[in-house]
Amino acid sequence: MKMWSGRFRQPLDPEFERWQRSFDFDRRLLAYELEASSAYARALKEAGVLSSAELIEILDGLEKIGARAKDDPAFLDDQEAEDIHHFVEKQLVALIGNTGLKLHSGRSRNEQIATDLRLYARASIEQLRKQIADLLEVFVDRAEQAGNAAMPAYTHLQRAEPVLVAHWLLVYFEMLLRDAGRLQDCAHRLNVCPLGCGAVAGTTLPLDRALLAKILGFDTPAANSMDVTSDRDFALEFVNDLSLLALHLSRWAEEMILFSTQEYGFVRLPEAYSTGSSAMPQKKNADLLELTRAKAARVLANAVALQTTVKGLPLAYNKDLQETQEPLFQSVEIMLSLLPMASGWMRSMEFDFETMQKGAQHGFMNSFAAATYLVCKGVPFRTAHEQIGKAVQLCLEQGCELENLPLEQLRKLNSSFDQDFYSSLKLSAVLAIHDVPGGTEPGRVRQAIAVAKQKIELLREVSHARA
Numbered sequence: 127m128k129m130w131s132g133r134f135r136q137p138l139d140p141e142f143e144r145w146q147r148s149f150d151f152d153r154r155l156l157a158y159e160l161e162a163s164s165a166y167a168r169a170l171k172e173a174g175v176l177s178s179a180e181l182i183e184i185l186d187g188l189e190k191i192g193a194r195a196k197d198d199p200a201f202l203d204d205q206e207a208e209d210i211h212h213f214v215e216k217q218l219v220a221l222i223g224n225t226g227l228k229l230h231s232g233r234s235r236n237e238q239i240a241t242d243l244r245l246y247a248r249a250s251i252e253q254l255r256k257q258i259a260d261l262l263e264v265f266v267d268r269a270e271q272a273g274n275a276a277m278p279a280y281t282h283l284q285r286a287e288p289v290l291v292a293h294w295l296l297v298y299f300e301m302l303l304r305d306a307g308r309l310q311d312c313a314h315r316l317n318v319c320p321l322g323c324g325a326v327a328g329t330t331l332p333l334d335r336a337l338l339a340k341i342l343g344f345d346t347p348a349a350n351s352m353d354v355t356s357d358r359d360f361a362l363e364f365v366n367d368l369s370l371l372a373l374h375l376s377r378w379a380e381e382m383i384l385f386s387t388q389e390y391g392f393v394r395l396p397e398a399y400s401t402g403s404s405a406m407p408q409k410k411n412a413d414l415l416e417l418t419r420a421k422a423a424r425v426l427a428n429a430v431a432l433q434t435t436v437k438g439l440p441l442a443y444n445k446d447l448q449e450t451q452e453p454l455f456q457s458v459e460i461m462l463s464l465l466p467m468a469s470g471w472m473r474s475m476e477f478d479f480e481t482m483q484k485g486a487q488h489g490f491m492n493s494f495a496a497a498t499y500l501v502c503k504g505v506p507f508r509t510a511h512e513q514i515g516k517a518v519q520l521c522l523e524q525g526c527e528l529e530n531l532p533l534e535q536l537r538k539l540n541s542s543f544d545q546d547f548y549s550s551l552k553l554s555a556v557l558a559i560h561d562v563p564g565g566t567e568p569g570r571v572r573q574a575i576a577v578a579k580q581k582i583e584l585l586r587e588v589s590h591a592r593a
């Protein structure tokens with residue numbers, strides 16, 4: 127039986143009828159639909175619409191539907207169900223008879239889908255935050271293991287200055303921590319309860335909306351019935367947050383791909399997460415990283431799809447909103463499968479510290495430190511910059527590094543050069559002068575690792591508190 131056939135004289139075109147359904151994808155919402163329906167039944171009982179016996183029958187029926195779906199996946203192969211709401215009502219009536227038809231009293235699918243999607247988003251965010259915490263931990267572990275190993279940092283993809291490998295790894299920690307924070311904000315903002323808002327104007331029964339919100343763990347009932355039944359901001363915000371997360375993983379993947387090439391040779395691809403070539407026997411390819419880049423494209427596209435779907439919608443509910451579900455589900459599923467992959471990859475890859483260290487010591491990466499040496503001798507930075515630039519020019523002509531220039535040559539450029547210049551050019555000295563919060567001086571990086579560990583703890587505690 128349909129949920130709305132009374133005013134119709136003709137049956138639907140069968141093709142259209144199949145085409146407009148959402149059950150194929152909104153079946154994912156079953157657990158939330160059952161949870162929300164149980165809460166709703168309790169509110170109906172409080173309002174005197176259901177007797178205690180009817181409430182028990184309904185709660186029992188809903189529980190049975192959940193259990194059956196767990197035991198028998200074929201149970202969900204329902205060719206008639208229009209959507210998850212219709213499916214549950216149908217099954218409930220099949221189980222308990224006409225009392226099942228009372229559950230929809232004063233209720234609309236518009237508020238139901240708004241509720242289910244919020245519950246889904248809230249639970250997904252919890253899962254994602256745990257996975258992000260796991261990945262953060264891997265980055266911090268690897269940073270800690272890297273000790274004082276150094277590597278070149280690049281700007282414009284040209285060698286710039288040496289940094290600790292740990293300092294570089296913590297960049298990804300910062301990015302992903304911001305992502306976790308954004309998801310936390312999103313979970314907070316979405317946590318209002320649509321139930322009791324009906325189709326558009328509010329339910330027609332004296333329901334206790336505060337009770338509904340409380341049962342479902344929402345902070346408060348939504349303030350405006352028209353708003354909440356037409357609002358998908360939370361889905362847009364969520365998928366936008368996910369697209370930033372995906373984008374960060376894509377940058378990570380790209381950098382790892384570059385660093386694993388023979389041209390760089392900083393990173394060895396883990397065999398467990400790489401594939402070979404059917405043609406070239408020597409190949410080991412970075413498939414996981416490449417797929418990460420491409421999956422990010424799909425999440426970004428979904429964010430755009432959601433924005434475009436909602437952009438021209440008049441208030442309040444429109445069926446267009448049904449199309450907001452799949453981009454949301456797909457983005458969540460992509461990220462839930464991707465994050466553990468990234469953790470596994472990061473845990474098993476290997477660094478070639480020797481090559482990295484070599485890279486950190488060649489190509490005039492101590493030039494900034496050399497200019498700083500002159501600044502400490504009282505030379506204006508602009509002048510020092512010019513003179514070190516000239517020294518680099520000399521090195522290029524002679525095919526050597528700054529530390530190979532004899533003092534006489536240096537003194538022709540500036541009489542302040544002295545023997546201690548050479549020790550200021552050593553890798554350890556170059557790292558040591560970046561001694562500011564956020565800088566790559568080894569002590570600062572060790573502190574940053576300690577702070578990062580505390581932040582992961584905090585993140586796990588918040589997850590725990592909400593679970």
Ligand code: ARG
Nearest residue numbers: 148209235236239445447448
């Ligand atoms: N399947 C629908 C959706 O996802 C549920 C709401 C249907 N409401 C309606 N008025 N037809 O949006």
